[in-house]
Amino acid sequence: MVADTSTHTTKPSIGDYLRNNIREYGLLVALVIIMLFFQFVTNGVLFKPVNITNLVLQNSFIVIMALGMLLIIVAGHIDLSVGSIVAFVGAISAIMLVKWGLPAFVVIPACLVVGGIMGAAQGYWVAYQKIPSFIVTLAGMLVFRGMTYVVLGGRPIGPFPKDFQILSTGFVPDFLYFLSPSPEIIKNMVALVAVLALVGYAIFAGLRNRRINEQHGTENEPFVFFAVQMAVIGFVALFIGFQLSTYRGLPNVLIVMGVLIAVYTFITTRSTIGRRVYAMGGNEKATKLSGINTERLTFYAFVNMGVLAALAGMIITARLNSATPKAGVGFELDVIAACFIGGASASGGVGKITGAVIGAFIMGVMNNGMSIMGIGIDYQQLIKGLVLLAAVFFDVYNKNKGKG
Amino acid sequence: MDNIILEMRGITKTFPGVKALDNVSFKVREGEIHALVGENGAGKSTLMKVLSGVYPAGTYEGEIHYDGEERRFGTIADSEELGIIIIHQELALVPLLSIAENIFLGNEIASKGVIHWPQTFARTQGLLKKVGLDESPATLITDIGVGKQQLVEIAKALSKKVRLLILDEPTASLNETDSDALLKLLMEFRNQGMTSIIISHKLNEIKKVADQITILRDGGTVETLDCHREDISEDRIIKGMVGRAMEDRYPPREPKIGDTLLEVKNWNVFHQHHRDRQFLHDVSFKVRAGEVVGIAGLMGAGRTETAMSIFGKSWGHKITGEVTMRGQPVDVSTIPRAIKAGLAYVTEDRKQLGLVLISNIMQNTTLANLNAVAGNGVIDERKERKVASDYRSKLRIRSHSIYQEAVNLSGGNQQKVVLSKWLFTNPEVLILDEPTRGIDIGAKYEIYTIINQLAAEGKGILMISSEMPELLGTCDRIYVMNEGRIVAELSKEEASQESIMRAIMRSGEKH
Numbered sequence: 001m002v003a004d005t006s007t008h009t010t011k012p013s014i015g016d017y018l019r020n021n022i023r024e025y026g027l028l029v030a031l032v033i034i035m036l037f038f039q040f041v042t043n044g045v046l047f048k049p050v051n052i053t054n055l056v057l058q059n060s061f062i063v064i065m066a067l068g069m070l071l072i073i074v075a076g077h078i079d080l081s082v083g084s085i086v087a088f089v090g091a092i093s094a095i096m097l098v099k100w101g102l103p104a105f106v107v108i109p110a111c112l113v114v115g116g117i118m119g120a121a122q123g124y125w126v127a128y129q130k131i132p133s134f135i136v137t138l139a140g141m142l143v144f145r146g147m148t149y150v151v152l153g154g155r156p157i158g159p160f161p162k163d164f165q166i167l168s169t170g171f172v173p174d175f176l177y178f179l180s181p182s183p184e185i186i187k188n189m190v191a192l193v194a195v196l197a198l199v200g201y202a203i204f205a206g207l208r209n210r211r212i213n214e215q216h217g218t219e220n221e222p223f224v225f226f227a228v229q230m231a232v233i234g235f236v237a238l239f240i241g242f243q244l245s246t247y248r249g250l251p252n253v254l255i256v257m258g259v260l261i262a263v264y265t266f267i268t269t270r271s272t273i274g275r276r277v278y279a280m281g282g283n284e285k286a287t288k289l290s291g292i293n294t295e296r297l298t299f300y301a302f303v304n305m306g307v308l309a310a311l312a313g314m315i316i317t318a319r320l321n322s323a324t325p326k327a328g329v330g331f332e333l334d335v336i337a338a339c340f341i342g343g344a345s346a347s348g349g350v351g352k353i354t355g356a357v358i359g360a361f362i363m364g365v366m367n368n369g370m371s372i373m374g375i376g377i378d379y380q381q382l383i384k385g386l387v388l389l390a391a392v393f394f395d396v397y398n399k400n401k402g403k404g
Numbered sequence: 405m406d407n408i409i410l411e412m413r414g415i416t417k418t419f420p421g422v423k424a425l426d427n428v429s430f431k432v433r434e435g436e437i438h439a440l441v442g443e444n445g446a447g448k449s450t451l452m453k454v455l456s457g458v459y460p461a462g463t464y465e466g467e468i469h470y471d472g473e474e475r476r477f478g479t480i481a482d483s484e485e486l487g488i489i490i491i492h493q494e495l496a497l498v499p500l501l502s503i504a505e506n507i508f509l510g511n512e513i514a515s516k517g518v519i520h521w522p523q524t525f526a527r528t529q530g531l532l533k534k535v536g537l538d539e540s541p542a543t544l545i546t547d548i549g550v551g552k553q554q555l556v557e558i559a560k561a562l563s564k565k566v567r568l569l570i571l572d573e574p575t576a577s578l579n580e581t582d583s584d585a586l587l588k589l590l591m592e593f594r595n596q597g598m599t600s601i602i603i604s605h606k607l608n609e610i611k612k613v614a615d616q617i618t619i620l621r622d623g624g625t626v627e628t629l630d631c632h633r634e635d636i637s638e639d640r641i642i643k644g645m646v647g648r649a650m651e652d653r654y655p656p657r658e659p660k661i662g663d664t665l666l667e668v669k670n671w672n673v674f675h676q677h678h679r680d681r682q683f684l685h686d687v688s689f690k691v692r693a694g695e696v697v698g699i700a701g702l703m704g705a706g707r708t709e710t711a712m713s714i715f716g717k718s719w720g721h722k723i724t725g726e727v728t729m730r731g732q733p734v735d736v737s738t739i740p741r742a743i744k745a746g747l748a749y750v751t752e753d754r755k756q757l758g759l760v761l762i763s764n765i766m767q768n769t770t771l772a773n774l775n776a777v778a779g780n781g782v783i784d785e786r787k788e789r790k791v792a793s794d795y796r797s798k799l800r801i802r803s804h805s806i807y808q809e810a811v812n813l814s815g816g817n818q819q820k821v822v823l824s825k826w827l828f829t830n831p832e833v834l835i836l837d838e839p840t841r842g843i844d845i846g847a848k849y850e851i852y853t854i855i856n857q858l859a860a861e862g863k864g865i866l867m868i869s870s871e872m873p874e875l876l877g878t879c880d881r882i883y884v885m886n887e888g889r890i891v892a893e894l895s896k897e898e899a900s901q902e903s904i905m906r907a908i909m910r911s912g913e914k915h
Contacts, residue, residue: 083876145644209606216786216789219807221807265696270782270783270785271776271778271782271783272774272778272781272782272783273781275767275771275774275783276774278763278767279759279760279763279771281761282761282762283756283759283760283761283762284764285756285757285762286756286757286758286759286760287771288718288739289715289718289739289751289758290739290770290771290772290825291716291739291740291742291743291772291829292772293740349762349763350762351761397868
């Protein structure tokens with residue numbers, strides 16, 4: 001019925017375009033609305049420089065883990081163990097730093113390796129023994145939590161040396177202070193310059209992409225959408241950059257997070273590995289019959305998740321300045337929810353890094369906003385649960401409507 | 405006999421952007437077998453869904469008269485109540501429940517929600533006897549073959565006091581013996597006064613059983629043929645389906661046969677699941693450059709298993725034997741190695757094993773050879789686009805663009821995407837497993853043309869097919885398989901439907 005013999009492409013109207021891409025725009029719009037809502041109900045506290053900084057510090061680890069979780073979910077799996085990996089890696093980093101007195105530059109890579117091994121230990125059962133990931137990582141969740149209690153002996157360890165804390169509470173030093181027009185207001189010039197440069201690059205790259213697409217006759221999104229999107233993102237970014245520059249500047253974590261988002265976006269959209277993960281999630285058997293080592297791919301998806309969870313674990317531990325056996329409880333749910341809010345499909349093959357990141361920010365802003373408003377943890381959970389359900393329902397509703 | 409049990413008048417059904425049915429009229433007499441034929445997308449299944457209430461009254465235009473009254477079915481239950489039962493192409497059985505449980509699913513013999521098992525089993529036994537199925541009612545669906553599953557579906561229909569039985573491609577996945585049994589059963593039901601509508605692509609079967617044939621094309625009724633008034637030939641039906649006479653169903657070809665490419669010697673394979681059962685015995689064959697070689701055989705003869713066990717040992721275990729390419733032994737122990745050795749396997753099950761349906765044409769085309777459009781693990785989008793566009797125009801894949809998702813393509817175009825994927829790995833020998841299954845006649849012709857082109861380019865083609873006319877029409881040489889053995893090798897001159905069947909039957913007697 002779709003056999004369109006001719007190759008002519010009718011130009012879709014703006015309405016059609018919006019309908020076909022409602023998920024992506026909807027997500028962005030939802031984030032903006034949620035931010036404005038909390039900005040309003042918290043009487044402007046949300047966008048105060050100190051709170052923006054807090055938001056970043058509090059949510060960076062969710063974003064970082066969501067990057068790995070997205071790959072896992074796209075591959076058709078799930079990882080419930082990340083909260084326990086966070087706790088265990090926090091615990092051993094504490095032992096290495098505090099009890100053994102090892103320097104941070106040794107401990108940080110060692111912990112990443114440990115995380116990778118934990119991921120590998122689970123990936124082996126999922127990839128090569130074909131045990132459902134839900135079961136393997138449920139076991140992992142219990143085992144790693146238990147191991148955390150064992151190594152900590154049930155007691156928290158801390159505080160940490162300063163050089164380790166830089167990871168989570170440090171800021172990029174202001175080496176451009178001499179450019180500042182008024183040092184009383186703008187206390188950190190690097191933040192402003194970096195954000196300006198980024199926004200400039202984003203617009204430049206976006207325009208270049210459109211031009212390349214045009215040359216190859218690939219469909220572009222309508223210019224209005226491009227412009228509005230760029231304007232909104234640019235404005236928000238500049239505003240946040242300005243706010244940060246009036247406080248302590250760019251948190252180190254923000255830089256780590258930004259680089260990782262860029263790397264994982266690249267992997268998922270441009271690399272052969274990314275393409276193969278999507279294909280595997282879409283149809284594992286067909287992908288395997290196409291000569292792709294799906295077992296190895298699954299295995300490495302879990303190793304990757306373990307490494308990212310370890311990084312998140314160190315950031316959290318450094319921020320709390322103490323390793324506790326209860327660290328990271330329930331994080332897996334926030335991370336998984338971020339991916340699903342961001343449009344990933346539970347049956348695999350579908351999902352975007354940008355979606356997962358925006359999903360994580362939606363969760364983060366809600367957590368933060370509701371805490372400022374003084375809403376108890378009970379109602380916070382209730383509301384987050386409903387938002388998750390609503391987001392996925394929106395997906396399903398759109399898909400069914402598309403089918404007619 | 406001339407009692408009209410069903411009349412559908414002026415049925416029009418539109419989906420967003422597509423008119424699937426356009427003013428279709430359809431009349432069925434009581435107690436007959438009425439065949440509904442047409443190319444894929446002609447609207448057969450849609451028409452039956454309108455009839456059975458899958459598309460409720462109000463979502464289509466037109467009238468349905470059944471048993472003398474106008475009916476407006478809101479749900480499937482409404483039509484079932486009046487004895488209209490549809491058996492879909494994809495069987496709707498629960499694999500891990502027993503035959504009895506499946507037959508009475510949703511219709512349990514129970515009082516106050518408690519199932520009456522003795523009665524359930526007794527009635528199941530009666531129904532199984534009627535359809536000629538010799539299995540215990542407690543047998544699980546997963547433990548019986550597709551042919552028997554089809555019979556269970558029919559038994560289920562009988563349990564609902566069926567008056568009008570609709571079968572959508574009932575024999576598509578059955579071998580010839582099972583198909584024959586099923587058709588015989590239908591004829592028996594006709595003698596008992598039941599009416600059936602059968603949708604099928606297999607024209608020889610339709611010829612065998614149908615009293616009337618209604619042909620649909622592009623969502624409209626073309627004509628209704630009465631098989632008792634005149635002798636309807638297959639070509640006559642095809643003419644109605646495609647709108648023109650098909651003089652030649654197979655494009656002509658001048659074979660230019662070169663050196664031996666693929667040779668398999670003494671290939672022994674044990675069953676994938678029943679690990680101590682040897683499934684393939686001493687299979688040996690060869691494929692030469694520019695040659696189209698067929699493998700004929702009944703369902704379960706071991707043809708697909710032969711192909712898959714050679715292609716990266718993706719089926720079976722304890723595999724022994726020798727594979728050579730141009731006389732040199734090659735390693736085919738994994739799929740990447742088999743691809744490297746110059747093999748490609750186009751699966752019989754393109755939806756499950758051939759395509760990533762949610763991915764687009766481009767992504768499917770490059771999947772098996774992604775490194776050829778990438779440098780250092782980074783995909784070169786321009787190169788990839790070009791490759792996909794080239795194959796799209798070369799194989800004439802009908803789509804809006806290379807970005808159309810595979811799930812939205814017709815069967816023939818999906819098959820062409822799978823072919824593109826394997827051609828892009830630049831194989832020397834292509835194994836095509838049922839390359840034209842479930843695709844319409846026009847697309848079949850195009851696939852044959854592609855096969856001829858590949859042979860002319862000097863590639864070797866090994867073609868597995870259950871449609872004997874197709875093998876006879878396209879192959880230079882045909883191997884016949886039965887029960888895991890190659891039982892005959894026939895040249896183009898020796899090969900005929902009779903000689904193939906004879907080879908199968910004779911080998912059956914020996915064991």
